[in-house]
Amino acid sequence: MANDKLKADSVDPWWVRWLLIGATVGFMVFLLVLPLGVIFWEAIRKGWGVYVKALTDRSARNAIMLSLVAAGISVPLNFLFGLAAAWATTKYTFPGKSLLISMIDLPFAISPIIAGLMYVLVFGLQGWLGATLASWGIQVIFAVPGVVLATIFVTFPFVARELIPLMQEQGSEEEWAAISLGASGWQTFLKVTLPNIKWAILYGVLLCNARAMGEFGAVSVVSSNIRGRTNTIPLQIDALYNDYNTAAAFALASILATLGIITLIAKTLLEQKIERQNGQEEST
Amino acid sequence: MKSPWEVWVWSWLAVGAVLLVGCSDGKNGASGAGEPVKKTLLNVSYDPTRELYAEFNQAFSTHWKELRGEEVEIDQSHGGSGKQSRAVIEGLSADVVSLALSGDIDTIAKKSGLLDADWQQRFPNNSSPYTSTIVFLVRKGNPKQIRDWGDLLGEGVEVITPNPKTGGGARWNYLAAWGYALHRELGDLSALKDPAREGDVRAATEKAKAFIGALYQRVPVLDTSARAATNTFIQRNIGDVLLTWENEAFLALRELGTDQVELVVPSVSILAEPPVAVVNKNAAEHGNAEVANAYLEYLYSDVGQQIIAKNYYRPRRTEVVEPSVLARFAQVNLFALSDLVSGWEEAQEVHFKDRTGIFDLVYQSKP
Amino acid sequence: MRTSKASRRRPQLPGWGLTFGFTIFYLSIVVLIPLLALFLKSITMDWSEFVATMSHPRVLAAIRLTFGASFLAALINVVFGSITAWSLIRYRFPLRKLLDALVDLPFAMPTAVSGIALATIYSHTGLVGSNLFPLGIKTANSGLGVLIALIFIGFPFVVRTLQPAIEDLDHEMEQAAASLGATRFQTVMKVTIPSLLPAILTGFTLAFARALGEYGSVIFIAGNLPMKTEIASLLIVSRLDENDVAGASAIAFVLLTATLFILLLIQAIGWYFNRRTGRQT
Numbered sequence: 001m002a003n004d005k006l007k008a009d010s011v012d013p014w015w016v017r018w019l020l021i022g023a024t025v026g027f028m029v030f031l032l033v034l035p036l037g038v039i040f041w042e043a044i045r046k047g048w049g050v051y052v053k054a055l056t057d058r059s060a061r062n063a064i065m066l067s068l069v070a071a072g073i074s075v076p077l078n079f080l081f082g083l084a085a086a087w088a089t090t091k092y093t094f095p096g097k098s099l100l101i102s103m104i105d106l107p108f109a110i111s112p113i114i115a116g117l118m119y120v121l122v123f124g125l126q127g128w129l130g131a132t133l134a135s136w137g138i139q140v141i142f143a144v145p146g147v148v149l150a151t152i153f154v155t156f157p158f159v160a161r162e163l164i165p166l167m168q169e170q171g172s173e174e175e176w177a178a179i180s181l182g183a184s185g186w187q188t189f190l191k192v193t194l195p196n197i198k199w200a201i202l203y204g205v206l207l208c209n210a211r212a213m214g215e216f217g218a219v220s221v222v223s224s225n226i227r228g229r230t231n232t233i234p235l236q237i238d239a240l241y242n243d244y245n246t247a248a249a250f251a252l253a254s255i256l257a258t259l260g261i262i263t264l265i266a267k268t269l270l271e272q273k274i275e276r277q278n279g280q281e282e283s284t
Numbered sequence: 285m286k287s288p289w290e291v292w293v294w295s296w297l298a299v300g301a302v303l304l305v306g307c308s309d310g311k312n313g314a315s316g317a318g319e320p321v322k323k324t325l326l327n328v329s330y331d332p333t334r335e336l337y338a339e340f341n342q343a344f345s346t347h348w349k350e351l352r353g354e355e356v357e358i359d360q361s362h363g364g365s366g367k368q369s370r371a372v373i374e375g376l377s378a379d380v381v382s383l384a385l386s387g388d389i390d391t392i393a394k395k396s397g398l399l400d401a402d403w404q405q406r407f408p409n410n411s412s413p414y415t416s417t418i419v420f421l422v423r424k425g426n427p428k429q430i431r432d433w434g435d436l437l438g439e440g441v442e443v444i445t446p447n448p449k450t451g452g453g454a455r456w457n458y459l460a461a462w463g464y465a466l467h468r469e470l471g472d473l474s475a476l477k478d479p480a481r482e483g484d485v486r487a488a489t490e491k492a493k494a495f496i497g498a499l500y501q502r503v504p505v506l507d508t509s510a511r512a513a514t515n516t517f518i519q520r521n522i523g524d525v526l527l528t529w530e531n532e533a534f535l536a537l538r539e540l541g542t543d544q545v546e547l548v549v550p551s552v553s554i555l556a557e558p559p560v561a562v563v564n565k566n567a568a569e570h571g572n573a574e575v576a577n578a579y580l581e582y583l584y585s586d587v588g589q590q591i592i593a594k595n596y597y598r599p600r601r602t603e604v605v606e607p608s609v610l611a612r613f614a615q616v617n618l619f620a621l622s623d624l625v626s627g628w629e630e631a632q633e634v635h636f637k638d639r640t641g642i643f644d645l646v647y648q649s650k651p
Numbered sequence: 652m653r654t655s656k657a658s659r660r661r662p663q664l665p666g667w668g669l670t671f672g673f674t675i676f677y678l679s680i681v682v683l684i685p686l687l688a689l690f691l692k693s694i695t696m697d698w699s700e701f702v703a704t705m706s707h708p709r710v711l712a713a714i715r716l717t718f719g720a721s722f723l724a725a726l727i728n729v730v731f732g733s734i735t736a737w738s739l740i741r742y743r744f745p746l747r748k749l750l751d752a753l754v755d756l757p758f759a760m761p762t763a764v765s766g767i768a769l770a771t772i773y774s775h776t777g778l779v780g781s782n783l784f785p786l787g788i789k790t791a792n793s794g795l796g797v798l799i800a801l802i803f804i805g806f807p808f809v810v811r812t813l814q815p816a817i818e819d820l821d822h823e824m825e826q827a828a829a830s831l832g833a834t835r836f837q838t839v840m841k842v843t844i845p846s847l848l849p850a851i852l853t854g855f856t857l858a859f860a861r862a863l864g865e866y867g868s869v870i871f872i873a874g875n876l877p878m879k880t881e882i883a884s885l886l887i888v889s890r891l892d893e894n895d896v897a898g899a900s901a902i903a904f905v906l907l908t909a910t911l912f913i914l915l916l917i918q919a920i921g922w923y924f925n926r927r928t929g930r931q932t
Contacts, residue, residue: 012835017742024738025750027731031803032756034778035768042771081677088670092663100674106682108857109910111864112762113884114903117891118685121692125374125396126896128688134375142376153681175664185665207759214761217866217884221891234763234867241767241871242512244519253764260759267759268752291672292679299680370894449893505876508892520792638895639703 039257042250054251063236063252066147070219070232071212074152078208079201082159086197087189090167091175101164104157115153116221119146146222147232155212162204163197166274170196199277203270210263214256322355323575328378330365330452330558331509332532336595337382343591344582348575356575364509365452372398372563379567379576382560384452386410387628389561398565412557413583414597417616418453418460420548421517421526421533428524432550433464436499436525443502444523446513448636448643452558453510457527458643459631460554461499463619465492467552473623497646518545529556534596534612555618693904696897704901709877710886714905717883720794721862724801725809728858729851732809739810740817758807762867769800770871792874797882800869805858812857816850849921856917863910 044051054060085104089097107115123140124130133140140146174196178188194201216234223230231239233252240249329337341358348356361368361376365384372378373396383389386404393399404411422430428441436443446454467473469488475481504522507513510532517526518536525548526533533547560580567576582588589599593609602610625631635642693701704710738744739751757765773780773790780790790796820843828838844851866884874880881889883906890899 012741016835020734020738021742021744023731024735025744025746028735028750028753030779031806032753034772035765035803036756038768038772038778039764077677081674084670084673084677087666088674092667092671094671100678103678103682106686109860109864109914110907111866111884111887111903111910113866113887114689114864114907115685117887117899117903118689120891120896121688121900122685124896130375139375139377142371142374149681153685156677156681172664179664188664189666210759211761214764216761216763216766221888234761237763237767242515244515246767246771249767253767256761256764260756260761260764263759264752264755267755268748288668288672288675291668292676295673295676364892366894367892447889447893505874508889638893638898639700 036257036261039250039253042246043254046247050247051251054248055255059231059236060248060252063231063233064255066144066231067213067233069144070148070151070215071209073148074155074212075205075209077152078156079159079205081156082163082201082204085160086163086167087193089164091172104160104164107154107157112150112154112215112217113221116150116218119149119153119218119222123149141222143230147219147230150218150222151212151215154215154218155208158208158211159201159204162200162207166197166200167193196277199270199274203267203274206263206266206270210259213259322357323572324570325356325358325379325572325576325579326361326377327358327380327382327579328361328368328372328376329382330368330384331362331511332453332514332529332535333382334360334362334511335535336531336592336597339595340583340588340591343587344579347582347587348578351578354575356579358579362509362511364446364450364454364512366455367450367508372396377566377570378563379570379572380560380562380579382558384556384558385455385628386557386559387632388452389559390628392563398563399561400564403561404559406562407560407580408584409600410557411559411561412600413560413580413588414558414592414599416530416556416558416597417553417618418456418527418550418556419530419533419553419616420550421528421536422546422548423524424542424544424546426546426548430525430548433461433552434468436461436502436527437495441502441525442504442523443499443525443527444505444507444513444517445500445503445527446509447506449638450508451510451513453529453532453556454513455631455636456529456554456556458496458635459621459624460552461527462492462496462635463554463624464550464552465495466624467619473619476624493642493646496642500643500647530598530613531596549614549616552617552619555620557621689900689903689907692897692900696901700897701901704898705905709881710902712878713881713883713886713902716794716797716881717863717906718909720797720801720882721859721865724798724805724862725855725859727798727802728805728809729855732806732854732858733813733847733851735806736810736813736817740814754810755807757804757868762804762865763871765803766800766868766871769803769868770796773799773872791872792876793880796872796874797869797880800872801862801865804865804868805862808857808861809851809854812854813847813850816847820846848924852917852921852924856914859917860910860914863906863913 055064085100089101120141121127122129123133123146125134125141130141138145140149174192175188178192179185183191213232214234215232216238219232220235220238223232223235233256237249237252237256240246240252327337327341337358337360341360344358345356348354361371361378363371365388368376368381369383369388369391372381372392381389381392389399389403390401393401393403407413420430422428428438429435430438430441435441445457448454448458463473466476466488469491470476470481470484475488476485478485505516507516510529513526514528514532514536517523518540526536528536536545537547560583562573562576562580564573567573583592584601586601586604589601589604590606590609593599593605596612598613599605621628621631625634633641638644735754739747739754770777770791772778773783773796775781775784775789775791777791783790788795790799824842824846825838828842829835833841864884866882866888869882870885873882873885875885877886883902887899887902887906890896890902
């Protein structure tokens, strides 16, 4: 690795080094570690009984269920989208390709509140499609489909973003080789492309899932905030916190925080795997 | 290989098909045919009624089980009355609404047709099983000496009241203040209907506008609803006085104890009549019409009225409630909404309309 | 419509129709059509109503706060993010790997969770807040609280953008400069930082854009007092609560347009800068 070449001792004076390291550690502990600690501390401060009760009462269970449903629908859909978009943008050239890729990044630039508002404009009763859908008995806003839609919006870039740079780097030689050997399109995809990108897929899906379960702003606009019906875990956390039921709020928060930590751990492990895989490919 | 645009068209068709099939049977999980084992009612209510309906719902479930042998579960939604009303219009499938003012239910009837225009005649007392009024909650010892509406404009006084455009109690607060100002100028609110005193009325209206403007300038944060305002006053410790429902003030006293806050009853206040209604279309769709009507009727029963009084709402049928419980309700000089305006439509048009209503015109909080 | 030009020119891998078609379809439903709805709603609004909405003091105050705090937060993140990225790449110290993984925490954590955690720590009874409030430093229910939350969520963007750039730094240039007699400071100022400028700019932009739209992490700590600590996205929600969909759309439109404009502007600055110095991004 390039870093090994440059040993800091030879370049920066020691006091500079330790100043910078100290600043880094201090800043990060203050900014990041503290909040993480507070979540778990507040969750169990009132005792295990309160903690368990908070997680098992009816509203909490329903919130967890709804979050799982929302993630369960949006993650697979976004996964399919990620595959399709990555394939379309890395295996072909066409005018407007970079525009397409930037569009995939749009959810990062658009406030989740604005995203929710956009869906209200389209699917709300006063919006474009709302009245028509309502007459068919389909309710989007203030119901589960709206929650799912909002979740899809904020999480759809994740898989695509992981796959596109990787597949760009990998190029299409292996696929062409397979085609020339008589493989069909699907066979090529399943047996050649997929194995090369499997770790990136896993990571993208994990991130997508973590974000899907944690989305707050967009979902709060389209949901009706009925506890037990249309509250996801973050909405339930908000409701509990505003009711000054901090212990229960943090109990639910600790679930998502744990999910976040697992995602981070998985990310570190997967990154190593991806690096090793690329390293192996380069050396062959 | 298919062209992309073919794929595009097929995808739309596929989605449409999925939606039609998947979503068209049972928004509520209640199947059209057959006997559902358990009924679920959704009661969309205004903000402070959480404790009231928590207790009432249990009582009703027990009662219905005894009466019909059926299980019924009631889901509650609470929020600012105006906001809730709009949610129902937008598609929140309430079986029953119990909002802060009749205007909000009228709006539902008018904008969505989910209930009939004459909904208010369905239940006794104009469909208001309980009433309340607006009082002040101040800090223990009343350091800023707030005894009446005029004192709200005192030096350095910060007032907490919710946003009239989202909350129901907020509108009662506003109109109570408005009524006080007019009453102070005119001496008697019947002058508003007296053509002979038109000049006086106009002058009094200007003074009232100034009063409202000055009042809302003293509001540091406008919450969306009554309960949120209570939390701002109590939990976040912001403000010197909270304008709120009488029932909410009593609740705060009970939760916090009298060593933190005090209840102050002003010289005049408004008679607030929060109504209830069955949302016929939704209830019919869910197969809940019968139990929904029984649910609201039970509010007028002996048990219902006692629970109401216990939770600090003024019951209609005072004869079935213990005198000792009734004693807590102070005798206040109350005027009615109809003394001020012809109805909620006029109130909305004159006071609460976006950008042209008096509230928007005078509400500019100075930094 | 015939298949695209690309498939006529040379042999293509199979799957073009399916993948491109599905991609466009998905983007249409999820992004393009809703975006169009917002756009059209704002364009077709009565101009005087639009002006009345946007010139309301409360809206102006929210916009000022949102842009000011986001800008400042992104700036602070650039400083500390650069230091962090540098330390993580160039130096060895215990727990380095752990801290490196931790950088992504704001990214992996749901905004509401971060929101209540930050609000708890920095409130007047919190771990940090209880020490700072008596000193007159209000870290919650204030603009400072907003700033803290925005720094939190923008941090990973700067660090993760800078890390690859620092890794790719040409050590030989630094060593050459040193051998020509430049002090360490001069080298950093004239060689290292300019090479990193494109990445710094990108990181700043991402952090800035993200902060402009942030909601969940901020609303718990901010206090949300209109005219004082109310951010633009919360104001949009308030307008929606009042069923003022037109008003909400107006503010959303302005916020969105400003965000996109800033993104483009900074891209342009970076591009111009690269042309002048002849560097590659």
